[in-house]
Amino acid sequence: MAKAVAAAYIAGMDSTLAKIDQFLAALDASVADGSFVRLALRMPCGADETLKSIDVKPATIRDQLKLSFTFHHQTRDLTQNHPPAGAIGQLRKLVEKDFRQAFLYTTAFDLSYDAQGKSPRLKQSAATSKAAATLSHDREKTRSIKAEGTPWLTALGVTGADGQVLKASGDKFRQINRYVEILGPLLKAIPAERLHKVVDMGAGKGYLTFAVADYLKQVLHRPTEVVGVEFRPDLVAFCNETADETGTDNLSFAQGTIESFDSTGADALIALHACDTATDDAIAKGIAAGSELIVVAPCCHKQIRREMETSNHPNALDFVTRHGIFLERQAEMVTDAMRAMILEHFGYSTKVFEFVSDVHTPKNVLIVATKTKRGKDAGALKKLAEAKEFFGIRRHYLEGAVGLSSLSP
Numbered sequence: 001m002a003k004a005v006a007a008a009y010i011a012g013m014d015s016t017l018a019k020i021d022q023f024l025a026a027l028d029a030s031v032a033d034g035s036f037v038r039l040a041l042r043m044p045c046g047a048d049e050t051l052k053s054i055d056v057k058p059a060t061i062r063d064q065l066k067l068s069f070t071f072h073h074q075t076r077d078l079t080q081n082h083p084p085a086g087a088i089g090q091l092r093k094l095v096e097k098d099f100r101q102a103f104l105y106t107t108a109f110d111l112s113y114d115a116q117g118k119s120p121r122l123k124q125s126a127a128t129s130k131a132a133a134t135l136s137h138d139r140e141k142t143r144s145i146k147a148e149g150t151p152w153l154t155a156l157g158v159t160g161a162d163g164q165v166l167k168a169s170g171d172k173f174r175q176i177n178r179y180v181e182i183l184g185p186l187l188k189a190i191p192a193e194r195l196h197k198v199v200d201m202g203a204g205k206g207y208l209t210f211a212v213a214d215y216l217k218q219v220l221h222r223p224t225e226v227v228g229v230e231f232r233p234d235l236v237a238f239c240n241e242t243a244d245e246t247g248t249d250n251l252s253f254a255q256g257t258i259e260s261f262d263s264t265g266a267d268a269l270i271a272l273h274a275c276d277t278a279t280d281d282a283i284a285k286g287i288a289a290g291s292e293l294i295v296v297a298p299c300c301h302k303q304i305r306r307e308m309e310t311s312n313h314p315n316a317l318d319f320v321t322r323h324g325i326f327l328e329r330q331a332e333m334v335t336d337a338m339r340a341m342i343l344e345h346f347g348y349s350t351k352v353f354e355f356v357s358d359v360h361t362p363k364n365v366l367i368v369a370t371k372t373k374r375g376k377d378a379g380a381l382k383k384l385a386e387a388k389e390f391f392g393i394r395r396h397y398l399e400g401a402v403g404l405s406s407l408s409p
């Protein structure tokens with residue numbers, strides 16, 4: 001009798017395992033032929049009482065097909081991405097021990113596994129999803145920096161060990177992505193044979209430097225070298241260690257000042273929020289190197305503000321600039337508009353625009369200068385001289401930095 005019970009039990013086990021095998025084989029085949037849409041695990045019965053359900057979908061991450069698991073816990077969701085073979089191993093354990101129901105959705109059929117009764121049942125039905133999961137859409141999304149599977153974001157404290165963006169770092173993460181969204185197409189537009197090196201001046205903790213290196217390597221698949229220049233030795237040491245530890249092998253950081261950095265060979269030069277005239281030094285280094293692309297997000301604008309404050313030259317805007325806040329805003333606009341004119345003098349086309357909402361940071365203006373074949377803009381210096389005259393500005397720091405000091409009135 002006991003033997004019969006045992007045999008029935010073993011047969012039951014066999015049938016359970018066989019059904020799980022069939023279910024997973026169907027998943028495996030649908031992943032292989034691209035018809036896999038999604039998978040859901042329901043009716044939890046495992047040891048972890050906080051785990052309520054799991055959803056799995058395909059995703060292309062860094063050009064690799066992965067199965068992306070979302071573990072829905074009582075109070076939070078956790079995500080893990082696995083290569084298909086590893087994912088199927090993990091699903092086997094979950095279906096055997098932790099969930100009574102599993103649903104597979106493919107474009108060809110739906111398949112459910114239900115272990116609520118005495119013996120588990122497999123049921124196939126017509127497909128509820130006619131379209132395959134849009135992997136091309138996922139590929140598009142990987143053009144920006146992904147929170148998950150990006151170890152440098154974790155090392156820099158933007159994401160936690162689980163690959164989720166930390167609460168306090170949401171703005172930084174959005175800023176990084178927005179920045180890559182803008183810079184990516186500009187870098188892509190430079191032919192690979194003319195983009196050997198990108199230099200980031202005043203790299204700080206390296207958020208945006210890492211983002212550029214990641215984009216060039218993982219998305220554009222270019223061997224372009226990225227160098228961050230930073231004055232603070234502690235940040236340089238930290239960033240170099242992080243680059244090493246995270247396998248970001250196209251990136252290094254150099255300790256020193258922007259002014260003393262040899263920018264020869266910098267095909268693209270960027271400087272985000274380098275303080276006051278450090279932005280001018282960065283622009284000057286880009287012009288000296290003949291960089292194809294110069295992108296700066298200016299920070300404070302003290303030099304021109306001082307010039308305007310100390311000017312005895314009356315101008316028609318005095319009624320505006322007698323208010324401190326308007327003087328500050330005027331100084332910002334005048335400083336950056338003059339930078340644009342000087343860049344145009346050196347043969348760059350310029351665009352000035354806001355790159356993130358001022359809700360996230362007031363330092364949100366970007367000057368983008370691309371070297372054009374048209375050569376120097378002859379009228380730019382004339383306009384610059386007129387503007388200086390109007391505002392009573394004796395010199396713009398950038399003039400001296402690029403050897404134009406003789407133009408000061």
Ligand SMILES: C[S@@+](CC[C@H](N)C(=O)[O-])C[C@H]1O[C@@H](n2cnc3c(N)ncnc32)[C@H](O)[C@@H]1O
Nearest residue numbers: 202203204230231256257258272273274275278
């Ligand atoms: C406001 S942080 C910006 C960091 C980074 N670019 C970003 O946007 O996240 C400015 C960084 O530039 C560095 N810096 C400022 N002036 C510099 C100079 N003249 N030479 C080198 N680094 C400088 C500072 O030490 C600081 O780390």
